[in-house]
Amino acid sequence: MALPRHLHLSLSNDTDRTTAFLPTISSPSPLPQPLSHVRSSETESTSSLSRQGHETTETLQPVDHAPSRPTPLGQLPTGKELEDLVELYFSSVHHFGFFAFIHQLHFNRLLAKGKAPRELTLIMIASAMRFAAHAVPENLVRADAWADAAIGTLLPRIYQGFGAIQLMTLLLAQHYDLNRGNFTSAWLLGASCTRMMQMMSLQTLDRTYPAKFAANLRLSPLLSCEALRRVAWCAFYADTIVDGGRYGFHIVDENSYRLQLPCDMASFLGDETVVTEPLFVVPSDPANTSTASLDRAPLDMSAYLLRTAAARRRALHFAFRASHRERTSEQLSAELVALEADIEDVIAALPRRFHFNTNNMILHRDRLITFILLHILRHNLYIVVGRAALQVYQRDSAKADLIPQVRRNRISHALPIAGLISEGLKAGISFDPQIGVQAYVALEILLFEPRRLAEIDPFLDPKAPALMEAIPHLLTVIRDIADRSEFVKQLHVEAVHRLLRCGHSHFLNQTDFTAFRSEYRLVCQDPAEYDFRDFRWAKLERLRRGVRPSTNAGRDEALLEYESGGETASSSAATSPRLDAIDVRYAASRPSAAQRGQSVPSAPSNELDLPAAQSIDGVGMAQTLLPWWGLGEPENPDQMFSLDWSWFLAESGHPGYQTGDLTRFSSQL
Template sequence: MPPTRRRRTRTGCLTCRARRIKCDEAATICTQCSRSDLQCLRSRNESLSESTRSRLAFTAKNNDQRLTQAGTRRQRVQRSCVSCKLIKKRCNGERPLCERCLKKNQPCVYDEDSSPSDTGNSIAENKQASSSLSRLSFLSPSETTVDFPDKIIARDLCKTFFDEIAPLRCLGFLHRHIFLQHVQDCEDGREPLLLSVCALATKSIKHRELWEIGCRWARIAQGFVLAEVQDISIHRLMCIVLLYEHAARTNEHRLCFILSGLASRYTQALSLNLEYDHDVMSTNGLLSPVERESRRRLMWACYIMDTMVACGLNHLQTIDTTTIQIQLPCDDRYFLYKVARITAKVPICFESTANSDAPISIENQDTHAFLVRLFLIRDRILRYVHDHADEEDPWRLMGPLADLEHWKDSLPPELQFNHDVIVIRKEQSMLSALISLHVQYHQINCLLYRCTIPSMLFPARSHTGLSRKASIEFLSDSRRGWFDHACAMSAIFKVALEQKPESMEDPAVGFSTYNAIIIKFLYLTNFIPPEERLLRMESILPLVDIDLQFLRELHEYHPSVRSACLAAERLVDEAKVKIYQDPTITLSESGNLVGVFNFPTESISLDHRTNQLSTIAQIRKNLPEMHAPDLASVPLSCGTQSPGDPGRLWLWIDQRADSDQSDPTS
């Protein structure tokens, strides 16, 4: 039997011919048009005329490419909206709102710059990515709208937050497993606290698209919080603290200043400075151990935030240390296992240890508690510098000195800075917190010993009560201790460089790194005889190079360190050249010549009472309307520049200073 010849179509309907698909020429309506619910156009003419093709092309162009040249609706979406691409959902391409965005009542934005082929390639490459975070790579930094994180992305970002950010500065006030379970059960990705956590987590990931997306999430969370700022609650305060940390990592200093004040007022309204009740062990069930510990950590995080912004100035600090009557944070193990523990209250680590030989109680405490102790001592030292340094009785400074010694002696073995602890902490994602703790200890010691050098205080002065009454040996030993602690920081930075990237999680260390560089040059040119400087330079420069290398590496992970890194590079280059050219040169950190003091010490102006890298100083540099009455009367010939000058150096070099004036006590 001969094979049946397949019937070949002659013309086909106009619709199928325009779509370039096979038509079966069925009566009335062909199968393809019936299946696609399209109008089946018929004609005796076997080909489309030029006028017909032009009309169909014009129709397609004016329908945003939703129609083909045949004037039919596209079966395949040529371009998806950003929101659907972000979470890999099917998009019907409708404009101005696609079906999914319309259903979710959210903005719908199309990326007009990407072609259909590019989108297809991106999807193909995305399927090969192992991490769920790579699904955010569709979004370009130029987009103005972004979808909220889905559960998988949110969970990954939350894990990053708990591993890298929560161990720092008491930011671990959220219980890991409870919060992750909440993320799993949460149906609304627009929750402000979740957005704040995810936004902050993106600042620990070297991914430009993630960085931009996190900034948008932070702005959305900020809008939620500030829209009803009068609704004071624990969760809202948590959002404010996390948004402050996010703003600090994106160099939004003005926002930091405002959020820190808002957080302080929230703590006062909620009375977080006091225990919820006397039932610390949670036997009555009014609050669980997790809730109590979470509130304590939240209060301490707000205190650290407030004291960092205030820099020891009474009129800037809104949380009074003497009013805090809560326990120090407990060990993370107990918080994780929801077990109540008694630690210690503020007075035991504040003034009582200065007159006591008994060791500090360290039971149930870890990095968080010891960091809080350091900030309490720092606050005390700064208040002495600003309020009592010129008094006739200078010896109240011995209290913080004794507290620092007690603090160091009480460190448990698991918080010592040695090889075994470093390896273990690295495995536990706690290395950066350990480094920050020890760097902060040496930084506070440098701050303490700086009180013995009146010309390097803020503001600079010729004498203080301590410099008048202390012996020459005491002042010399103090300055040596100032330099030794700066060198000790270099040893820590060297270890951190060997253990990166786990050691690069805290951008706040950059401020201490910059100070360590300054101290080395100031000590070299102010307290070492000119004939010995070039020889000592050979041993100091390798330490400076370590500091600078660490600062550069930190800048690679945290763009907020950029200003300190650039200033340090400029400082080191210029200082090296000047010292080699003239070994008798004297370096000054302030804008004044050594021994020339233009500002009255009783003035409360912020421009010369704070370090130029502090938050308030960064804010005032770029304010369009700024009062600076003290600076207005100071001649620029004395080395003072306007604080609004973007090119201002924080290390001043002046060859006119007399070498005899290098010792402030002379």
């Protein structure tokens, strides 16, 4: 039984490398055991299940602290083990993305009385076990069993009726299934969550519902107005991630949200009724005029995360549309100017209390997971805008001389992402899996952009010390998250592939080589950036489950027909640098789009230094070589970009034939 993570305090100061106090988490044992540290309920928000609608809420028995026998798979634990898992959830997953919609104090009281919603509790402890406990098979099996129990019980019922508690449960379930490799389920659950949210009019809560519910309305204490707003914003955030920037695939329209952003955590936990700000502050909006005289409460850190996510999706959508060349170069250049101004406004609006520096790391030590994610996404904003600029400038020969500076700017924001991850690693936080994706994006930029620049600038060293110091941090977090997340596991294999091609085998350890051998047939065949141009995740999921495609598995036709016979669902297997985006923005001499209007990566190293090749037999793939290298060759022009959030990196390169033989792969390189 494992001790979930404890709080330790350590961080280097900016100038003298002295120790400051930051929360870190000690390595847990394989299975969860009672926590020994004091619960920090007074400073953290909470997560819980509650049932609303026509069905009766399933609740738990009062907490019993007496010793108990091991809990059978799929059954809710009791006593101290349950309390420890719930506490672990609130110190980890609660701070991922935007899941801070459960009032921790109210949930803990319901749990103590045996009235906490059962399915919500199950998915909470499953998430805590998968994302925050030690990532050993025993823990993942237990977590999957709890998640299956919650989803299997709840999903059939929502078609008869549901409430906000059920929506909370499915939002967590969608995130869980996405990371255990059930991509089809996660995609459909995300759509269901959005429709459930819209049916309850939560996206217009401040117009639809009273500021305070009537006293005689016997709602769960988990369903305050602020909690309901946060549920709506969680659905919004999830949609900005899952559509991956492929314009037209999103379900949520940001302009349809007519409710205020999350208030500060103290007001939420204190059940205070406060007024904050909408996603966009438009002075001419009557809603803003009517509340202009009110004292506005400070926005929560998560409100700026939501604004960043919204701006990031706008940038991704622009990059997608620019890639299809549906408008003239002049029109796209004008739109790029407006987008850059929008991004600058989002970056500049962050209050000083949320800027990234050593003092603020101490100030926000209880929410360091969210704090680091916020700043990584702020840097990713510039990376996406840079990608959009490349799409525009590569069409106009008059602006070709601006491309090198855009590439330098992308590098200048990828480096701080590695620094932010380094701070998180030192603090021992549980990383949001989305950080694994952003780490992979940054890794590819640091591998390929310097090589492209070196072709025109002989003084630029693609192996400069700053680049070589950053890569291990990115690889470490990808490797660690890969144990918990199936989609990051695939990116881990791709990262090893790219590092080998670039002659960086010295960064790899035995875990990396083992992952590469076991999954080599799944790697993309693009010699540069990973090919995210189609429904790759859905196709891989089907092949892993033994579904035999009637057509080439690399084409979308493979998704048109599904044979379910015999298929069974499977379980998952120091001083901080200047890392704030606003600092990098001022430091880089970045040309404005108002002033301005692809090279192939350098040849890979021939030295791979691979351990002895082993047999690499994928599940159900021993005789199907063609689908793997065919995945990168979509026939339909609409498939040129993927639903994945990193599709915009597929800048260049042509699929090259590779076999599944690791020794032949070595000779090809």
